[in-house]
Amino acid sequence: MSWLVGVSICLAWDFQFALSSGASDAPSLGLTNTPRRVLSPDRICGRLEYPVYQNHTVFFHRDGSDELYVGGTDYVLKINVDDNQVIEGLCYNVVTVIQEFQDSLFVCGTNGYKPKCWKLYSRVHNQSREIVESYEGTGISPFAYTQNSLSLTADGDLYTAAPLGSDGRSLQFRRKAGGRANLWMYDNWVSEPTFVAASWVERKEDPENDKIYVFFREKNSDSSPEADPWVSSVARVCKVDEGGSKRFFQNIWTTFLKARLVCGFPKESLYFNHLQDVYVVQAEDWHNTSVYALFTSSWNSTAVCIYSMAKIDEIFESSTFKGYQKDIPNPRPGTCVKNSRSLPLATVLVIKDHPEMKDWIHSVHHLNPFYISNNNYTKIAVDRVQAADQRIYNILFLATDSGKIHKVLESDSEAFIISETHLSNHSAIHSMRLDTKKKKLIVGFSEQIVSLDLQKCQEYNSSCEECVLARDPYCAWTESGCTSNTSGGIQNISGGETNVCRQTVEGPKSLNRTKRETPSPSPLSSRAVHSVPLDIPFYLSCPIDSYHAAYTWEHNGRSSPCLQMQSSCLHLIPAMAQESYGTYRCVSTERDYTKVVKEYQLTRQPIGEPIRNSSREVIVNKTNDAAVLAPQMVGVIVIMIILI
Template sequence: MKLVLCLFVCFWGNFEWIFVDSEDTPTFGSKNIPRLLTKDVISGGFDYPVHQNHTILFYHEESGDMYVGGTDFVLKLDLDGYQATKEFHLEATRDEQCQEDLCHYVITVIERIEDILFVCGTNGHSPHCWKLVSSSPSPRILEHNDGTGISPFMHTQNSLSLRVEGDLYAAAPLDADGSALQFRRKAGNRANVWMYDSWVSEPTFVSASWVKQKDDPDDEKIYVFFREKNSDHNPEADPWISRVARVCKIDEGGSKRFFQNTWTSFLKARLVCGFPEESLYFNRLQDVYVQHSEDWRDTRIYALFTSSWNATALCIYSIKTIEDIFNNSTFKGYDKATPQPRPGTCVKNSRSLPLATVNVVRDHPEMSDWVHSIHSKTPFYVSNNNYTKILVDRVQAVDQNVYNILLLATDSGKIHKILEAGSEPFIISETHIPSQSTIQSMKLDSKKKKLVVSFAEKISVVDLQSCQEYNKSCADCILARDPYCSWTASGCAPTVPEGIQNILDGQTRVCPTTVSDHTQVNRSRRDAAPPVNADLLTLPAVPMGVPFYLSCPIDSYHAVYTWEHRDQSSPCLQMHTNCLFLIPSVTPESYGSYQCVSKERDYVSVVKRYHLMQQINHPTRTDRGKASAVAAEVVCVVLGLSFALLIAR
């Protein structure tokens, strides 16, 4: 249940209610929230002259080039200078009957083959494609073609594209109403091949990926991830089922007599993400990232799912497990002997396949067995955040191990950086990108460690190596467990071989015993008091009988904060970024020293130190005014927190 907390705030006699969304107020001491709410990590970007209804980003790994496609244009981005270095302006081929507001070329596909950019768009409800020379100083169009089946008719319709060597695979509607949506090999060196109508039911295609096999290229497959309508119409059943399907790269379709230009290798299986023992599943696939590996069997699929109860789950799958299902499972609804070659097998001449093999593919393409994640019993990560997009970066740390960093985007423009630490996630940080719209597209430049995020009004570039966020001390840098950053002689900086890290468990014992004064390392043992690096702040004298409060900043939401006074320890009351210690009425026992202590893993730190003194002389009118103002402020804080706690119950 979502809570909205009410704070009653006073400012010099003026009273007002402030409503605070509890989802925006992390609770410290929990591992299920970001450790740090980051600032100033937006390293660049630019604004569009006109707001865009739809944008896509394309990253070419070989060249490191990044492109953005919008309405009537394609831009090449310079991530170092944060500007567009080249613009391709495309005019829509206007139809006389086309309404003016629809007669635009909304870019939906950008692919690159050598020095040629293959660009497709809606073209005013008449999909069109262009081949552009991307290496020349000025744009040059080589040719243009019909784009039906590659680009949708409207940008709001479902579509995807994938380049495999010289071939283009795509899913896009064949009709203007968005129907006849299929995954096809549409253009290139091989024959055009498409799907059989009954294989999918009202699909939403999410992603497609080519998994290379260096040891056997003829056995390479194209994997397609999608969700489709559930055939089970039980009111308690989820209306969607998530799937993975595959086709062979060398599939040329069937013979002229049977299944010509239709996939002969198409198979599909259900992707399971949830809690099988409780029959609780996340069935709506939202986004997929395929992390390729030198050995294709180690390729992993990171998939985001949502549920009917407004939660998001992340499940991780192994391509080997998926292949085992396709190669060994029985075919759902088929109870006869399996013909040879086995349906779905990649063969050099698909047109010569026996009729019995192709018939099984045609009538029973679904596997009986389900595909479970590598964490089988539970998802890797479950959150109340509405994640919409995922990317995964591989980062080599000081220990020479390579760690996976998951970059998850929410619908509200937040980016969560999450370390895949064994079987558990470690949520490093949350970056909020101020925006007037939701995220439309997101791409990673792993070489430059930059994340490019596209909104309706702008492009933002996030620096993933924003190590200055952890620069308070060696311990702060180590506790972050951020593979992008390590502790060096100059502070927390992008990872270098001589840097100090402890990604595995974040224990600060790896820090040197002493460093420069401004970055004093604080460590403690159970039998020792926490070291002190916070200056002692002497507060103005306070008379007895008035309320008072102390404040301490929250540096890490994974830490636990307490207030220590006269050998007593008290939990603090949390505001958004501060811990408070409330004194409803100052008594003689209230005076003296206070310490705000932070405890995280093996690290204990005194964050703030105060000394509260008693006012001995009779208070002047000015003193009484100050005391009254402080009293009013404290009473308001107390009332607000009390009311918030009452609502939370």
């Protein structure tokens, strides 16, 4: 394969991005299991469009780095704030692996069904990269991008899962290259696996016990009719494993163990068994490391289950071995030792024939998943955020198959959906990388890459109450408004009650007041005056800025419910009568906060003033927020609202 190195193009992250949202995309009002906010797409930080659609992309990004490497069909794209470089291939090749390995960038691809890898070394001052070595790629890259594969670098070694045959079979997890011996799996350990993720969990105080964890789903060995055909599992191997002796298990893992991951309702024997994605939140003390796993079910629901690494290891260290009836040999199978080639045959035989633990691994919530949704989530990432109260909160970013990102707060074992952001109208998310230092989420589609700022505090900047109701740990109310500088700011992450705003901080738009029986207009509220004739159908509209709030229309001491259409609340007047005139207020109530979102003054139009009122026109005398309707359209709008 030949390559062109150092071809420069101009790439920018600050393109304008616009999209339209259909009525079916709008969450329903008053449901707390829906996103509280739908964020405006024009606030998206930036995007980069591909010249042609990509069926498959892979990302490599170091946390806090300015560089993002994107592998696609016939190219590796380096995106850098300072200098943008493109490395283009001249033959049909889909890049499937990009890893930092042995002081170089290691790139592998399908290479026309003949997998191949290349090492890219930096040239002058890291301005571009040059290929100086190439390698056979079988077992590292799949033969086709549609085949299952994964890769991981850990302490100078390359771990991979990729098929060994062009038909996609013989799929197994291996240590393929590095300073230690190349190892692979015994054939009977897994059945038709799909590998989802791999993670190195480092034990800094005891490096000889470092483990590599592999998450996958496989065919269920239980073939009974009531059993799910697929189960999800986690396997582990010791990083120091060098395989068995020359006589037995040479170049085969001697520490491989696996256990089933349980996500669901054990009492009802109802489980989410299809593992989709995994994100491991590493901690200084490995015992506190958490595993966030995304599952789907046969009844079209998605669940997130959270697992403790300490509990996972407890199962591996204490459970009996499935199907094994004899005394457990010493050292216990799966124990990390300095020289695995000297392990007793009895220990290795248990690994060979009975690698599965009898006990299952339950989530930290045990009796139910952390979060269940009817959304079809495909990717997950988790960030840890220190809020103004000095507590650490976990924020989940869940990607849907329709191009949206849900931002979900984990608070006291409950999920609160902070917001929904629409990134694409017509494609699913291929790749997603979280930069915890820069607080950005990089999302890849078939047609583009989008960089999403996680600290979108300007969305809640209208008042202290709005900032607090967001329950967004990235944002707090200060003298500068709602800002990502949370030190000393006002928040109420756990409850969201706004009485904390009546404290000493007085931002430029803060509404520090005592609660009144009559709600005050919000800073965004304004009074619109309309002159409307008698007997004319008319509607009023106000924007929905929180789908967790309850909206009502108040007029002459009476309240009527909001009629939701997309992201607006409507009030329909079938025919203007004398009592229809006066002041209308659109009022929202959320938790302990009530505000006037919009205010209208309707006055009677003098007799004789001409108006347009053709039966062919849907809307007559339309403004941005109110309109006279053709009579036959009143019923149509009501029907549309019911359907929504």
